[in-house]
Amino acid sequence: MIPPRFADRLLRLFCAPHLREEVLGDLHERYVLRVARLGVTKAQRRYWLDVLAYVRPSIIRRKPSEYSQPTNTDMLRNYLKITFRTLTRNKLYTTLNVAGLTFGVTCFLLIGLYLFDELTFDQQHSRSSRIYRAIQHKKTPTEDLTIAASSYKIGEESKKNIGEIENSARIVRTGRAYLSNPRNKNAFQETITFGNPGLLQLFDFEVIDGDRKSSLNEPNSIIIVEELAKRLFNSTQVVGKTVDFELDRPLKITAVLKNHPRNSSFDFKAIVSEATISGDDEFAAWISDWDSQNFMTFFLLKENANPDVAAAKITQLLNRNAKLAVGTSIQYNLQPLADIHLFSEDIVDGARNSNVEAMSRGAILYIKIFAIIALFVLLIACINYMNLATARASNRSKEIGVRKASGAFQSHLIHQFLTESLIVTAISFVLAIVLVNILLPAFNAFTNKELSLGFHTDYRIWLYTLLALAVTGVVSGSYPSFLLSKFSPLALLKNLKIQNKGSLSLRQGLVVFQFTISVVMMIATIVLFQQVRYANSKDLGFNKELMVVVDINSAKVRSGAETIRTEFSKIPTVKSVSVTSRVPGEWKSIPTVKIRPEGNTNEHSIAYLIGADENFAQTFDMKLLNGRNFGGMSDSSSILLNETAAKLLGVSEASGQLVEIPERAMGGSYSPLPSRQTFHARVIGIVKDFHFQSLREKIAPMVLAYQKNPVHTIDYFTSRIEGRDIPATLAKMSDVLTKIDQTHLLEYHFLDEQLARFYAEDQRRETLLIWVALATIFIACLGLFGLATYAAEQRIKEIGVRKVLGASVVNLTVLLSKDFLKLVLIANGIAFPLAWWATNKWLNEFAYHISVDWWVFVLSGASAIAIALLTVSYQAIKAALVNPVKSLRSE
Structure with missing residues (x-):
């Protein structure tokens, strides 16, 4: 007998899937018995009543987690749960990974902030991409000069006659003199800098008091920065007051500028209007000359104007109007404002007299060197994570095998291990940001910068930081995730060791790479220290003391x-x-x-x-x-x-x-x-x-x-x-x-x-190299410590057998240490020629320098070996001292 089909359909609709077969089975069995006892009509009526009686919450409630496909949120929740469970169960390895990445990221962020500041010099001006400095190349039979200067005529006539040029500005320094407040006689030695009105039209110097448009128009007017205003008047509200500047007349303050940021090529404290000296005989001679070099000139080019075309037209303008001596040629090119700080080593300061700050101009070579160092330090930290993750792969073989046997795809496992890597990296980045903010005051004092890493930091720094976070997490976790997810469930469930030859070779190669970089850094630091000491102690041909x-x-x-x-x-x-x-x-x-x-x-x-x-x-x-x-x-x-x-x-x-x-x-x-x-x-x-x-x-x-x-x-x-x-x-x-x-x-x-200021930047670089070298060694040792710990765990039964057979603690320590020391020796062999080439290339910058002695390599290599030995021997001795009864006890 078949029960009412519509009643069955209704029951299948509201009944939970996991109860459906059981309920239907009971109702069908009861329906057959009733038909035999009561007849079909009463049995059908009773069947409907039973079906309706099952319409209650306990029967309707579903279990979607068991019968529906898991969502992305469910998978992510599962990844996070397993990640935190794994990290908390393996506290030693988690600590080593987090510590290594934290130190690596801290070094990376500090150097990155420094490099960002260097690379963004003079970009606080909104039109910096269109501002160029005039560079004159002059050749005569006796000189070949490249100078950041031009004549008055070049600046004025180029603006009028060259279509690519929108405006121009110029400055000239004529020495130093006393600037004083005539009321209280406060006096300070300042560089005398003259500028034309275009200076405040091209550049976005922030005016905190006064009128930007007219402040440099009138004769006998001067603009000063707020720091000088406070020194002279103890206030920045000084527009309209006068100062004496060793001229025959007082100067009226027409504007006060905000102090220059540290990453600005401009360091003037005061600018006197060019109109102030327009009646002087010397200035009159300047304004009629075409080929002189009295002014540093800046041009603002029009949108989409080609600077090379503009420079060629400036040269043509000069050649049409100047009467050059026989054998003399002058050519102009335009240097972007953003390039002045890092690309001016061979250019003479053209504002008529150099200043102290010119001695510490940046050099693009060192920017590249420190950028590579920052990447290497971060890479060494990533290598630590990869090494420890691949070394401990065997300990997770059953976990991976069960998950693969239960239907997990390789992509699921890759996502799991990448999640672990990203979580560890994120924790390390948070700790590194805290550490960076603790170190920044001392770092700023050391580098003479105003670096920060907070809510008001340039958004580009945070974008680069987040990008570095993502890249570090992916790089750190990519190889371990692919390695751990590729093995078959059968091999994993048999508890076979995940130890293929390729992964072992890669792990050894990564250790060699870490110590190669560390040894190179050690050698470079010693050589730099020796050269700076040599420069400060060399007989200069006179006595400089006292x-x-x-x-x-x-x-x-x-x-x-x-x-x-x-x-x-x-x-x-x-x-x-x-x-x-x-x-x-x-x-x-x-x-x-x-x-x-x-x-x-x-x-x-x-x-x-x-x-x-x-x-x-x-x-x-x-x-x-x-x-x-x-x-x-x-x-x-x-x-x-x-x-x-x-x-x-x-x-x-x-x-x-x-x-x-x-x-x-x-x-x-x-x-x-x-x-x-x-x-x-x-x-x-x-x-x-x-x-x-x-x-x-x-x-x-x-x-x-x-x-x-x-x-x-x-x-x-x-x-x-x-x-x-x-x-x-x-x-x-x-x-x-x-x-x-x-x-x-x-x-x-x-x-x-x-004299020591000649080498101030070298001393800063020396100190920075010392700290980076220590950081790289420390990070490498953290990884080595973790690998040594794991190696001792994997060979615990072998150590027990050897102890029973009479091996001494020294024998076992040597056994566990020699493999790692071999890797450090290989690293030395690679590092020595690299360091020799790099240090000699740097020393060639000096006409008088030290020679790199053999003992520098021996000392650095021996130090690396000693540090590695101390790192590894602790775990080796600890494993050798374990009671063999405990080592050989059956699991």
């Missing part, structure tokens, strides 16, 4: 130099005093001159020139090889030569040979001497060569002219002092200066400190 260099900053002090020198000499702690125009280690431009023997028709040679008095050799402790020293005013036309200059001029012994010096250059092109007459001088002595530039440069020809010469005026007092009570000595020097000029402040520096 030398105080005092600037001459006023006409009164310059005219009273003889009196001041005499009074300085009377101070008990002052041993000797010299007056000079420049000093060795000079941060300003040392003038060069054209020079040749009198009557010689050959091309002039080029030599540097320093004006000095008769005390110069004694004060600087220089050696006079032959001839005599200056004797006083009677030697105003006499000169001394260094050995290099004497050889260049063919002078073997000084005996009054006559030479002519017709022209000089102050960092730019050569021009006649200020007197407009050739300086005819006689050679009275030859001094031993001395280093007056960085050791990166070879000793160049040097002419020492008497202090009163037509080439360059005096600018410094240099005093050799005793090491006792230095503050009192400086105070007495200040009193001497004040007697001559009451407004003159004592501005001084110690010569050895100034």
Whole structure:
């Protein structure tokens, strides 16, 4: 008998699938019995009543998790649950992975912030992509000069006649002078910089008080930055007030600018309007010249304008209007504003005088080096994760086998292991961001930056950080996930070890790679340290210790130099005093001159020139090889030569040979001497060569002219002092200066400190390399420690058998350590030639440098071996000391 079909359909519709067969079976059996006892009609009526009685929640409720397909959310929830279960069950390996990645990511982020700051120099200006600096390339028979400068005419006429140029701006520095508040006499030495109105039209210098459009229009006006405003007036609301700037008239403040950010190529504290000097004779000569180099000029190009086309038209404009000497050629190109910081090593500063900041300009080579280092450190951290994950694959064989036998696809397992990797990486990134913010104050002080990693950080940094997070997670987990998911369920459930030859070779290769990078970093750090120490301790040809260099900053002090020198000499702690125009280690431009023997028709040679008095050799402790020293005013036309200059001029012994010096250059092109007459001088002595530039440069020809010469005026007092009570000595020097000029402040520096500034960037790089080297070694050791721990776990029964057979702890330690030490030895073999090539390439930047000794490689390699041995031996000794009874006990 068949029950009512419609009733069955209704029951199948509302009854839960997992109860459907059972309920229908019971109702059908009951229906057959009722038909036999009550008949078909009553049995059908009773059947409907039973069906309706099953319409209740307990029968209707489904179990979708058992019978429906799991959603992506369900799968992700499952991945996360298994991930956290795995991480908490293996606390040691989780800690090693998180620690390694945290240190790697911290180094990566710190270096990344530094590089981002370097690469985004001058990009705070909204139109920076259209702003270019004019670069002049000038060739003559005696010079080949690339200078960031142009003439007044080039800036003005190019704007009018070249269609690609929308606007122009220019600046010129003419030296330093006192800027003072006439009310309270606050005075500060500042560089005198003149600029035209286009400066505030091209650049987005933030104006916090005053009018941007008109602030540089009027004569006798000046704009200052807020830091200088606070020093002078203790306020930034100073528009309309006046300052004295060693001119014959006061200057009116027309605007106050926000302080320059650290990643700006502009460092001026004050800009005087160009109109202020428009009536001066010197400026009048400038504005009529086409081929001079008096101004640093910037051009704003129109949208989509080609800078090469604009530069070619500037060159054509020059050639049409300038009358160049025979054998002279000038060509212009345009340097993007964003390139000034990193791509100006071979370009002379064209604002007429260099400044201290120019010595620390960035170099793209070091940016590339540190970018590679940052990637390598992060890669080493990723390698740790890969090594530990693949090494511990055997411990998860049954888990993977059961999941594959239950229907899990390879893609599911890959997703699972990638999820684990991304979770570990995310935890490491969070910890690294916390650590970076803890370290940033010290890092900023060290690098002289204003780096940050927070809510107000440039959004691009966070985008790069998130990208690095994703890439790190995928790279770390990719190989382990594919390796662990490819084996068959049968092999996994038989508890076979997942240890194929390829994975073992890869793991060994990764360990070798880690220690190769670590050893290279160690060698580079030692070589850099040696070179910096060599530079600071090398015999420079003079004694730099306890030398105080005092600037001459006023006409009164310059005219009273003889009196001041005499009074300085009377101070008990002052041993000797010299007056000079420049000093060795000079941060300003040392003038060069054209020079040749009198009557010689050959091309002039080029030599540097320093004006000095008769005390110069004694004060600087220089050696006079032959001839005599200056004797006083009677030697105003006499000169001394260094050995290099004497050889260049063919002078073997000084005996009054006559030479002519017709022209000089102050960092730019050569021009006649200020007197407009050739300086005819006689050679009275030859001094031993001395280093007056960085050791990166070879000793160049040097002419020492008497202090009163037509080439360059005096600018410094240099005093050799005793090491006792230095503050009192400086105070007495200040009193001497004040007697001559009451407004003159004592501005001084110690010569050895100034010379050390040549290598300040190298010292920063040395320190950074030391910390990065330590980080790479630490991260590599974390991975090695984890691998050693796993190796000891896998060989625990073998160790037990060997101990029972009489193996000593030393034997077992050697057994467990030798495989890892072999890898470190291989790493040394690869690292040595790489480090030798890289360090010698860097050392070639210096004309005078150390040679890389063999012991540097031995020390670095031995250190790597010792560190690896200490890392591995701990686990090896621990495993060797385990009671063999416990090792051999059946599971």
